[in-house]
Structure formats: C-alpha cells, structure tokens
Amino acid sequence: MGKRGASSAGPPGTERRSSSEIRISGKAKSGHTSEKRRQYKVVVMGVGGVGKSALTMRFVHGCFYEKLNATIEDLYQKELLVNSSEPVLVEILDTAGMEQFNNMTDLYIRNGDGFLLVFSMLDLTSLSHVVKLRDHILRVKDTTTDGVAMLLVGNKLDLVTSSSQLNAAKSLAQQCALPYMETSAKSSHNVDLAFTNLVQNIIVIEMLNTSARDSSASAAGGAAGKILSSGCGALFSRFSPQGTTSSGHYSTGSGGYAAVDRHRRPTRCCIL
Template sequence: MAGWKDGSVQEKYRLVVVGGGGVGKSALTIQFIQSYFVTDYDPTIEDSYTKQCVIDERAARLDILDTAGQEEFGAMREQYMRTGEGFLLVFSVTDRGSFEEIYKFQRQILRVKDRDEFPMILVGNKADLEQQRQVSPTDCRDMNPLASAKIRMNVDQAFHEMVRVIRKFQEQECPPSPEPTRKEKDKSGCHCVIV
C-alpha cells in the first residue's frame, strides 16, 4: 500500500487470470492493459502486468498475473493460488470442455486457500464467435454479458467487477468496527458471474 498525502491509502490488488489452454486469457489481459488484440496463440508460461485505474471513483493499482493453461505447467498453480487476491476464471464459449474445466480451477483455489468462498468471477470469452458457440445461453442465463478480447467487449468490465468482488469480500472479512467474537464465515460458495 502506498500514498498517504490526502490521508487515503492507495488500493492494490493482485488478480490472477486462470483457465484452460487457448481460452484467451492472455488476449483478455493484453486487451485490458494495452488496448491491443493479440492474434497469435503463443502458450503463456507466466506473465505479469500492472495497471493503474479508477474503479467506482477509487484509484487502484492492479497487479495481474496471466497464467499457463497447459496441464504441464500445473505445478506452478498452487504458488499463484496462494498469493492471488482475486481470480478471473476464463473459459471459451466455443469450447465446452474449457467451461467444464473451470470447476476444477475453482475447487483447487478454494482448497489452496482453505476457504469455502473466495473472490472469483467467471469470464466467458470469444463471445464474438457466435456461430462456433458450444456453451449455450442457457448455461449463462443468470450471468452478465459475455466478453470478447477481439472486439474489446466487456473486457474492462470483467477486471473492474473482479476488483468490486475483492473489495466486498475484504470489507466483510475486516469490517470497520470489529465485533467481540468473530462470526462463522458464510458457506455459500464463491461469487461467480460472467462478464
């Protein structure tokens, strides 16, 4: 945390982008950071980015880790899962398997964090490829609009919503006025939305 000039502390968030190989994690991240669409698929091992932005009139620094989707890099997962404060679980609407694989990532994050819930949002990418869609609108009926890194649709919204979920989670974890005894945490599961 930095900055006390006006009495406020700069908010800093460590976001982790996870999901299967080829779902567009890097394309979403680079589109958010640089407003540029990456056309070549080059499997990521691990890349990190930083972006300063204002979300709901509050300045924030986002440290974003773009992770490997390939199974051969699975051993690296537990390390970033330990340090992440919020997770964007990315799947491709053109790949049913990537949608089903998301639950594996969700369970692993909760296990590593030893929590019943943790800040996560579900991001359905490649919404511009409607003709190749394998994840039906019924699967996504209770969720926000889908994203497309290619046409920059709902990209900023996904990252901003992740920060909102983290803020809400942190406020619940550390309420301004501490209670004499801590209540049992809510066991409702993670907050997952498609943006």
C-alpha cells in the first residue's frame, strides 16, 4: 500500500510500516537500540485532504509530493533529538480522514501519546471537525487539555493568498484553546518544528505526571509512617467523630491520606 507509484524508501534512520507491509529504509545511525530509547507515539489526525500525509512525509523523508494516494493507515518511525544528547524514537501514525469517529479512532487515541490535529487554511470547515476531535480525545483519555499533548496545525500556508484568509484561520484557531502553528508541507515551513514541539510537550506532560505520582507516593508514605509509629491501637482509639485522627493524618471521609491529592492534574504547559 504505497503513497505514490514510486518506491517509498526514505533516508537512513527512518522506517515506514503499513497494515499490509513493512518497508525499512535504513538502519538508525545511533548505537542505541529502540528498546533502550524512549519511544513516543504521535497520531496525525484530521479530515481527508488537509495534508496529513504530506506533512508526515515531509517530516520523515524530507520530501513533498503533489499527489498522494488516499491514506488507509501508515506507520513511520524516526529518531528525534529533543533537548538532550539522547535521541528519542518517534512513532508516527498517519491516519485516514476522520469525518466520523469509530472504534479505530478510539484505539488510536488510547494508544497515542500526542496528537497533531491538522486542518486546511483554505477550508475552515475542516477546523470545526478538529474541535470535535479535540473533545473526543479528551473524553477517551478522560482528562483535560492540560493532561494530553495536542498541537493544532493550520496547513497549506503556501496557498493562502490574502490576509483575510490568514486572519480568519488565526481567529478561529485561537478559539480552540490549543497550541497553534501554521505549516506548509510544500515549502517545509514549520513542519519539523511542529513535530518537535509536540514531542517536547509529550515529554513535559510525562515529567509532570511522574513528578505528581512521586510526590503523592512520598506524601502517602510519610503519613503512613506517622500513623504506624503511633501504634494501631492508638490510631483507632483516636478517631474523632468526623472520622479524622487527632493528629489529622488520616480521614475516612476523604477515602485515604489527607496529604494525597489523588486527582491532581499537571499544570498547563505549551512549548512553542
């Protein structure tokens, strides 16, 4: 299942896979194996014809093709250096046009770490679908916009011929409450930066979530130590009528240690 009539082999360090075939275009130059490297899954989503495949091909292979076959599902891998001497492995899923949601859409979302939501700057109706995609991602992930990496991309900037088109796209994009970039797969404007920024946001959110879990575990451990040191008999004899110990370390009403915020969300972080 090729994107075009010619061979789809890319430069060294990239790999492309589809549902019907695997094409490896070269070995990664790094001495690190993929198992040792951090790996992140990026899902490129949007309606048909907005340039999702063109953006992906430009980023992975550095090429632009005027005509591409309709995508069913294509998977690519590429090493990316993001604020570190150690490269990360980015797995990019180029999806078919998503005018309607289905079980496959939910599967992509559950497995994805970050989402490139693409619309055409020449067709602003494609942006309204991106808004629905954003909301659907949040429902499936059961989180807020702070808890998942998403980047809104206005593609085909090279074909915008008037400032009114540009301003209309920017105005509507701002209402989506997502980080926003304008790209051109043809000229390569902002393409690498869009993917890199999205992966940076994935890493930041991962770090925030890890920090939140570690802080919660540390707080829970400290509270548990104080309770156990006082002795179980003393603990149960000191429950107040409100279900709290006299030292205030545990509350039956809260369902756990009072020091633990079990629903903490990471703060919003956008890197552009």
